[in-house]
Amino acid sequence: MVRKKGKAVSFDAMVKFFLHSYQIPTKRDVERILARLDRLEAAVGAVASGARSREARRSRGAAADVVLDLIRRSKQGVKFADIQNKTGFAEKKVRNIIFRLHKLEKIKRHSRGVYIAI
Numbered sequence: 001m002v003r004k005k006g007k008a009v010s011f012d013a014m015v016k017f018f019l020h021s022y023q024i025p026t027k028r029d030v031e032r033i034l035a036r037l038d039r040l041e042a043a044v045g046a047v048a049s050g051a052r053s054r055e056a057r058r059s060r061g062a063a064a065d066v067v068l069d070l071i072r073r074s075k076q077g078v079k080f081a082d083i084q085n086k087t088g089f090a091e092k093k094v095r096n097i098i099f100r101l102h103k104l105e106k107i108k109r110h111s112r113g114v115y116i117a118i
Contacts, residue, residue, distance in 0.1 A: 063089065067097045068117065071107055077116040 019026060025033075066087055071078050084094050098115060101107045110116045 063087075063093065064097050064101060067094065068101060068106060071101075071115050072117040074116070077110040077114040080113045080115075083115075 018024070067083055067089075070083060070086055080094065080098070083089075083098075084091060087094065089097070098107070102109065102115075105118060107115045107117055
């Protein structure tokens with residue numbers, strides 16, 4: 001029996017098949033990744049150099065100021081739940097602010113969950 005001859009496979013098609021099947025990155029893939037890395041490095045450099053806006057810096061301090069003022073107005077201290085309800089901030093944000101204020105020695109813990117200003 002005579003065997004039928006199939007289509008000839010080009011070398012380029014065979015290389016593309018192996019690159020795709022073994023997930024080997026092509027030159028184009030590497031160039032895309034390098035371009036993406038350049039953009040990320042530029043973004044990190046901008047943040048590290050302090051290129052943040054004044055509004056972003058103010059808002060960071062303003063939230064802590066709101067919580068500190070709330071604690072200062074109370075003579076017996078304020079419970080965590082009250083701080084969260086009166087400010088409307090998320091639980092994690094309030095916890096972080098309280099941690100920072102305690103670390104800066106602006107407030108102290110009167111009892112568990114109750115904070116007073118120093």
